[in-house]
Amino acid sequence: MNSFAVYIPGTGEIVGMFSGSESDAALQVRKIVSCDPSFDAITHHVQDGVVTPKRALDLSHDIDGLAVTFRHLPPGLRVEVAGMETETDSEPTEIQFDVPGTYQFQFSGLVPYLNAELEITLDG
DSSP states (O other), rough: OOEEEEEOOTTTOEEEEEEEEEETTTSSEEEEEEEEETTOTTTTEETTTTEOOOOOOOOOEEEEETEEESSSSOOEEEEEEEEEEEEOOOOOOEEOSOEEEEEEEEEEEEEBBBEEEHHHHHHO
């Protein structure tokens, strides 16, 4: 029995894993690619027809008072914090806060990258 990753062409997002014969796998609605059974959709995606590990985000940041600036996030990434949501573009992402505190950032939405969380404390 073979293992396959079922993925969406174009984005490479793995939407499921399948074990069985190649003829059974070919009946799947989406594209398939042979893969190691240890691969999963959280840590891998399909790029150029090959199951590839997702990359870690560069979450380095600067703090200036109550502002946090991320300079190395890829465009199209969703950033959520304190009930706010924004999408990154090619410019640095700056988020301003009104009060000091500890904030939980969540980064998601780009298939080639691992989702991530980051806690930042702002003293003001």
